[in-house]
């Protein structure tokens with residue numbers, strides 16, 4: 001192998017290893033580059049946000065809701081519009097138990113491949129489905145892909161794009177123990193944790209939460225929705241003499257303009 005190729009390969013492998021083990025520096029760099037996007041919140045308060053993607057699922061979501069209730073934890077569920085019909089009772093239960101709904105568009109597909117008009121159509125259609133249940137202000141594009149054009153569309157409709165800072169690597173064939181360890185390694189004040197619902201990895205999510213939630217509680221963390229975490233960021237810490245940081249994009253709770 002040529003020396004140059006080996007160097008590039010080694011750099012890529014080391015970079016990937018750093019990202020997998022400790023995504024912190026990459027997340028900080030992305031957050032600076034895309035200030036409109038929420039990766040984590042600036043707070044010293046012992047709060048983390050929990051987000052669950054690809055909900056609801058008739059067999060999996062109730063188990064996730066049960067374990068959250070057992071541990072007094074709240075989450076923002078990123079709901080796929082196509083999954084709502086037939087699962088209305090589960091969506092209602094989410095809101096009734098203090099969780100928050102987020103917009104994950106109509107299908108589980110990479111959003112950056114959608115034509116401009118189709119992205120907007122799916123955003124609004126999913127919003128129409130969710131708005132009757134409660135305020136919807138966060139969007140996580142499909143497969144976590146976003147670009148500046150999509151950010152503009154979200155902003156126009158009163159949404160803010162939400163990504164995450166603590167991943168479980170559960171899309172890979174890892175054990176619940178390993179996934180939980182990886183989340184706990186990256187849990188710090190203001191972190192946004194992401195896990196998945198559904199038959200693929202959702203079954204493991206319950207096992208991961210059973211490991212993560214008691215540990216976070218022992219460490220003094222409150223597990224909250226994105227909006228609860230954003231609220232904590234706005235509250236002055238300490239003696240309250242420091243100015244409150246800038247607030248996120250204004251949320252909307254009504255239907256977006258057609």
Ligand SMILES: [Zn+2]
Nearest residue numbers: 053054108143
């Ligand atoms: Zn998804």
